[in-house]
Amino acid sequence: MQQRLDYELGVITSTGYAGYFLIVADFIQAARDRGIPVGPGRGSAAGSLVAYALRITDVCPLRFDLLFERFLNPERVSMPDIDIDFCYERRGEVIEYVREKYGRDSVGQIITFGTLKSRxxxxxxxxTLGFxxxxxxxxxxxxxxxxxxxLTVREAIDKVPEVKKLYRDDERYRELLDFAIKLEGLSRHAGVHAAGVVIAxxxxDDYVPICTQGSRGTSAGSDESIVxxxxxxxxxxxxxxxxMDFLGLxxxxxxxxxxxxxxSRTGEAPDLATLPLEDEKTYRMLRAGKTAGVFQFESPLATDILKSMRADRFDDLVASTALMRPGPLDAGMxxxxxxxxxxxxxxxxxxxxxEEILDTTYGVITYQEQLMRIAQKLAGISLGEADVLRKAVGKKDAALTRGEVGKFAGKAVALGHDPKIIExxxxxxxxxxxxxFNKSHAVAY
Structure with a gap:
């Protein structure tokens, strides 16, 4: 544990993000002091032992084999991203606390731009053309x-027979579609990000251009104009x-x-932070399909998966969260x-x-962290390098993916592994x- 903590602290301080962690820890503690419910963690931040020690998250990454490099990669440094869930009704109070502490002119919400999609x-x-x-x-x-x-408008012309025919045979529609191709993707309107907050x-306005607008609908916690x-x-x-993102859950x-x-009824209440994760009655209820009102598991699909796998351990719940996505479902994983x-x-x-990497998921690659462990184990690379591979594959860029996967295969074969198996x-x-899917997020949720 001490070795992991020292490693994380070294990366955090060398990359200049210590202040970021302390600011996040400060407003989370302020929320708890005010009795505002805070989520146990969200996203890749749950893979940080430092975040756990600061109570930014309530998930121990060592217990669940979560990787710090998935959150902050020393091989390719990018801004860390700590998203926090707060009580939906009181999220605005936390944002207001941040404004009061760090200065109203130093804290702002973030603009969004709605773009023109194909339709x-x-x-x-x-x-405009009178249709x-x-x-x-x-x-x-x-x-x-x-x-x-x-599909984009251009792709629809190529792949949808009805659209192709209109484009080819009708000059009015050809003009419309040509203009639409040029306009698609351009910004159409501006809004305010539902959760994004920036602190300078x-x-x-010494750092970025700003504007002000009324706070109605922004959960800002007051009626005055916001930056x-x-x-x-x-x-x-x-x-x-x-x-950072202040999310209302x-x-x-x-x-x-x-x-x-x-x-109010009994004079006492359970401590949610100390509830066991191995309660047999809970798993019996989930296996029976009694999931109404259970976060992440109340949809018919989630209920069917829990019943089908006969969930009886926490790892099953984590895997279910990761497998209930379009990709794994389409692949039949x-x-x-x-x-x-x-x-x-x-x-x-x-x-x-x-086996030691995939045993909890019965040999099925389910999490991004497992991919990173496999690359580390077979190719002898660092977890930071493995995260570069993970990002390349995730971007679905064929050339980039082939390059990184090729490097992995070459190093794995060089270490003596069977070329056919590595292929x-x-x-x-x-x-x-x-x-x-990100295991850190799956465990936290």
Missing amino acids: AAVKDVGR TPAETDALAKLIPNAPNFS PGPL VTQYGMNSLEHAGMLK STLTVIDDAVASIR HKVYCKRKRGEEVVTYALPEL DIAGQIETFGRYG
């Missing part, structure tokens, strides 16, 4: 716009600004109300996990070295990029 571009252009609403609606509906499958060392940056999230990061509000109700959990399919490992594992790593 909106078609409708806006069509309205009837019925005509533009009919055309827009021909362009796929689902979360798991959407001095007046915010809003005119740089978006990514531009603020490039400018080196300290940003209604589940924390519900739990707090439930605990208060128990206390949840079915493989459930079959192996029930003993209906043999658990196999391509190499003996993988197969490399293919799994490439596929994994479509569905890998």
